[in-house]
Amino acid sequence: MSTATASQPSPRGPGAAGPVPGPAPDAELATSAANRAVGVRTYRPATGLGVLALVSFAVFALHASSRAVRFRFSGDGDVVRLPDAEVAAAPYAWAVTIVLVALAGYAAVRARKLPRWVVALAGFCFVTGFLVWIVGTAQTPSISVTALLAGSVALATPLVFGALGGLLCERSGVVNIAIEAQLLFGAFSAAIAATVSGSAWVGLLAAMAGSVLVSVLLAVFAIRYRVNQVIVGVVLNVLVSGLTGFLFATVLQPSAAAFNTPERLPHVRIPVLAEIPVVGPVLFDQSVIGYIMYAAVAVVWFALHRTRWGLRTRAVGEHPKAADTLGVSVNALRTRNVLLGGAVAGLGGAFYTLVSVSAFTRDMTAGSGYIALAALIFGRWNPVGALLASLLFGFASNLESILSFLGTPVPSQFLAMLPYVVTIMAVAGLVGRSRGPAASGEPYRKE
Template sequence: MSIAITAPESSDAPREELSTAAANRTVGVRTFRPAIGLAILALVALILFALNAAGGSVEFRLSDPGDAIELPHLSVPITPYGWLVTIALAALAVFAAIRARSLPRWALILAGFLFVTGFLVWIVGTAQTPSISLTALLAGSVALATPLIFGSLGGLLCERSGVVNIAIEAQLLFGAFSAAVAATLANNVWVGLLAAVVGSMLVSLVLAIFSIKYRVNQVIVGVVLNVLVSGLTGFLFATVLQPNAADYNSPARLPHVTIPVLSEIPVIGPVFFDQSIIGYIMYVTVAVVWYALYRTRWGLRTRAVGEHPKAADTLGVSVNALRVRNVLMGGAVAGLGGAFYTLVSVSAFTRDMTSGAGYIALAALIFGRWNPVGALFASLLFGFASNLESILSFLGTSVPSQFLAMLPYIVTILAVAGLVGASRGPAASGEPYVKE
């Protein structure tokens, strides 16, 4: 006997699709992968944070001298906090094993907070001067994560439509190149910003034509585009931009906007209210993409095309046309991240200046479970690790910098393996659609 489960008739109000974790809870699927993942984190915390703690305490500076509001420093004892994190993670692992299902969101957030803060206390404690400015750490992390956030959002718009986007690296790189050249020629930074969007959309157009119209393997197209754009921009840099830097590669920078009063709030003020224009656009873009994806008819159709294109086609949705539009929109968003490199970070384009950021953005997209907010926090984790690596190199720590560089990728592998909860991309991602 078979039981058919049918959804109610469609309405104008879009609904968020049932996630894998929610589906598992509904049908009572037992899984011990979250418990295993938390047990691994608890073991790492035991070995590093508890048994190999430096002793003493770590000082977190919540404000700097001269700030409008000065807060007392926060002192955290290293060894006791390491044991606290270990015990709490072990308790969460036991809870996950008893529950034998995907963990609720609050448990995942708590586990992530405990492990990240435990790691921060432990590694800063190994420095010659165990003191760090929390404001500088967070503000620098957001700055380094900004192009990753744009890249991951661009990839999200593609993959939610069913198109695998490996070409995020090419989109960021060509966006940076276009921004530098256009801003220099026009002597206008806003023209450069627009050129970054257009340049990245051209890369997306090639991706859309070959992967959607001609149904070429999407992964192969993405890899080829990355190599092509890297070679093309490298050639133009060596033959045109470098010999004539004043004429073609000297863009101005986008204005930095400091909001009075709000920017003086300790810790969060510089993070949210002392940013470049790209930084403010980034916050708005995350909110807009989330709202559009989960609260509009376009978002409902996009998710339907990414999960079950044949059913969407039956309901009158033009699958391939929607995919093309979303791939182009994804390129426009990624182009803003490319503009960050040449219009905010440095005032010049250099060969392969994105340094693999597109691949990191793709990892953040997967780690964030194809959700705009998840991609935001995953990108911030990568930015946090990169900024912490730079800060600790000045503080003088005994931990190799390579360890910090590889940590986010290890966490991503655990996430993709489902050891910290279910991680599943759109069902039709990477599959060309042929209308019957």
């Protein structure tokens, strides 16, 4: 007796030998998209909002200060002054908790992917609720919003460049764990070149070249020899850390005047625009690298979504075999993008020695490459998302420094943990599943 499967004609035509080909590699993704289109019910967003509401109730509301928190929006020298805002800590904490509970209930009833306004409102309520609670516990319950935001942007600058460098690699299908090595070697190269040449601009170019050198090793081993990309990235991080540490101890430290006293890049303040309250000092009173950061995010976004190169890059990262069939040289494009990503990450490395401090020190990046990688994943492999995620990490780091001066009883270690906890909660509950390029980490062999 013949079965129904055996009686079906072969999809490759009569007389074709061999098994019937299975579903396309991305059939599962197509099925998932179809399920979302018909409205598959999910309670993960409601769970995430419920956790935020629970934290707000247990921490912000039940342990709120009885004092009012003052937010200062203007400094003494500002041309346009905005009035300070005072917020009663306890009532605001209860208001935030009620809003989060309402949003969690809305998400449970909806049982679908949340609209962006819900995510934005929940994030705003939780962040401001935490800020009011933590500042209310300080000896001086007052904080400058302008200083908080300006410091956050400064601390986020190298993270943004690192995330953009990783994005260019991973959108092409190459996992870049070596962002830490790129930032560190970029900072090392910038310090030496700027000191020897006497020009910070030469140091900036040297930082890009040094980071590209790390990318060459990543591309050779990961793309040409198809070594596991995660292992290659970890090895490069250890290699660069040891190499720069050795050269710092044997060359830079004994001869600091000759090799480790670089000039700083100029700080540019745009007249009139820099006088705008709050946003003026944040956007228009920056170092040169700060302005380059804004331009880099815009250029990468436009190139990735509005150009032929961007289309090919996304195709290679999602389905390299289909891109190869259409005439795209997969490995050549991946190699070029890995080198380009290294050059972008090098700009972040230059920030440490040409803007932040005028000297290179051992392991001065302090794990910023891994934070940039987390920002890339949190930002869903999108330039704008990576920028916002990096600003979150910068905000938490700057808040930790400011609160240490205000005298809050909350241990600084908990503040340092905040962005990572928020990242896990956002990816798992609020934003939904974070899926990278389908072919990321998979070496391509042309058959």
